[in-house]
Amino acid sequence: MTKGTETPASGQVPYDSGSEEAGLAETQAGQQKRIWYRSVPFQIAVASGVSFTAPGMWDALGGLGAGGAAEPYAVSAANALVYGLFSIVCVLAGAINNRIGLKYALGLGAIGYPLYGAGLYTNNVHPSTGFLLFGSAMCGISAGFFWAAEAAVIIGYPSPHERAFYLAIWQTAKASGPIVGGAINLGLNANRLTAGSVGSTTYIVFIAIMCLGLPIALLLSPASKVWRKDGTKVLIHRQPTYAAEFKAVWKQLISRRILLLLPAFFISYFYNGYNSTFLTQHFTVRSRAFSSFFTNFSGIFSSFLIAALLDRQSINIKTRAKIAFTCIITILIGTWIWASVLLKQFMDAPEMPVFDWFTGGFGKSYALVFFWAFGGQAFQQFLYWLVGQYATDISSLSHVTGILRGFEALGQTVAWAMQTAPNANGFASIGVNFGMTVLCVVPTWIVLSELEHSHEVQETIEEPVSKVVDESN
Numbered sequence: 001m002t003k004g005t006e007t008p009a010s011g012q013v014p015y016d017s018g019s020e021e022a023g024l025a026e027t028q029a030g031q032q033k034r035i036w037y038r039s040v041p042f043q044i045a046v047a048s049g050v051s052f053t054a055p056g057m058w059d060a061l062g063g064l065g066a067g068g069a070a071e072p073y074a075v076s077a078a079n080a081l082v083y084g085l086f087s088i089v090c091v092l093a094g095a096i097n098n099r100i101g102l103k104y105a106l107g108l109g110a111i112g113y114p115l116y117g118a119g120l121y122t123n124n125v126h127p128s129t130g131f132l133l134f135g136s137a138m139c140g141i142s143a144g145f146f147w148a149a150e151a152a153v154i155i156g157y158p159s160p161h162e163r164a165f166y167l168a169i170w171q172t173a174k175a176s177g178p179i180v181g182g183a184i185n186l187g188l189n190a191n192r193l194t195a196g197s198v199g200s201t202t203y204i205v206f207i208a209i210m211c212l213g214l215p216i217a218l219l220l221s222p223a224s225k226v227w228r229k230d231g232t233k234v235l236i237h238r239q240p241t242y243a244a245e246f247k248a249v250w251k252q253l254i255s256r257r258i259l260l261l262l263p264a265f266f267i268s269y270f271y272n273g274y275n276s277t278f279l280t281q282h283f284t285v286r287s288r289a290f291s292s293f294f295t296n297f298s299g300i301f302s303s304f305l306i307a308a309l310l311d312r313q314s315i316n317i318k319t320r321a322k323i324a325f326t327c328i329i330t331i332l333i334g335t336w337i338w339a340s341v342l343l344k345q346f347m348d349a350p351e352m353p354v355f356d357w358f359t360g361g362f363g364k365s366y367a368l369v370f371f372w373a374f375g376g377q378a379f380q381q382f383l384y385w386l387v388g389q390y391a392t393d394i395s396s397l398s399h400v401t402g403i404l405r406g407f408e409a410l411g412q413t414v415a416w417a418m419q420t421a422p423n424a425n426g427f428a429s430i431g432v433n434f435g436m437t438v439l440c441v442v443p444t445w446i447v448l449s450e451l452e453h454s455h456e457v458q459e460t461i462e463e464p465v466s467k468v469v470d471e472s473n
Contacts, residue, residue, distance in 0.1 A: 056177015109146020
């Protein structure tokens, strides 16, 4: 008998003790132990750790504007490729992840990020788009698995009344990657007063951190072995075949509720494309490094603000949702009006301005970048929370989060593709962002109006639970 394999009663098929089936069998037998590394906080810490090292560092590079390059067009094309593949794989990954398990899906998803960083490095040292596009393709494929798996963990492992809080913790970890990366950028590029590309050392540091994502991901516990403080189980409803899983995803995709939410999914991160070009064209290297460091605090702040509202049980769930959505949309629409005013001022100037930090015009221009992140992170967290309220178990949640991230990536594919031309029209980007934001309001409001309670099936562990550590862990 190989290590990690247990032999059950006669007539049963042996199973891997680390698998979902083993965990489910132990739970049904009342043998689940409240070990600290099976707790919800530890699972969130693992997922957050991978977020910090992989997409967190990816966001840090994006925070430099065009991945730290002097010209945004090749990197915009690479990012369009990332999100194009991501959008396809992510929808399918919701089904595949249910079959292979969230731990291995998370590990698979972390592999592509270092390759993307390596592509940016080679493009910086020896300008060539070949390896950059290869790294982008690998990142797009693996990221599809990563985001579908991570979203299922962050939303599905905690109890419904704690989800917004843990979403805020995850957003903080994700934002901490760019903050640390931004501090590195700032330290390495603080004396660079001109526009252009960042130093190659910046990329090497980021790639090293990105490589840590895979080993951290493998620390995740199977959903069936995770325990919650309130005694409810993380329910699993895995389909018997891959075909059945894909059929379940399709059924979710064509459901009325998801169709109504697709415009919101599509537009939720659409601002990133123009944001990157805006930074590259109008900020020096060191002011972009400052932005990559400081802007992420706005996302952390908005994440905890929205969590405090969405988890407040004393307010009706429908009211909470409508207040949060109204505030987010108001901020986002305000940023695009602001952006159009700034762009008109830039075009009327004798020459296109490039701002160094804390010089004339920097404050009002950088504030726009700050509030894009503030509203954008809050919007993403809100959508995660919303789909989590309608999911019945972690398996259906995996399907829905794959759809959410897939259509979000589709939106970013279009957004980045719009920035690939050297003469891309800024007003066109602003108009599309403004129009799509307004367009998503009515269908999303319909879904919010029908939200009465969490739809997760509640089931508790009936057998006595053996504690080996204090429950507070």
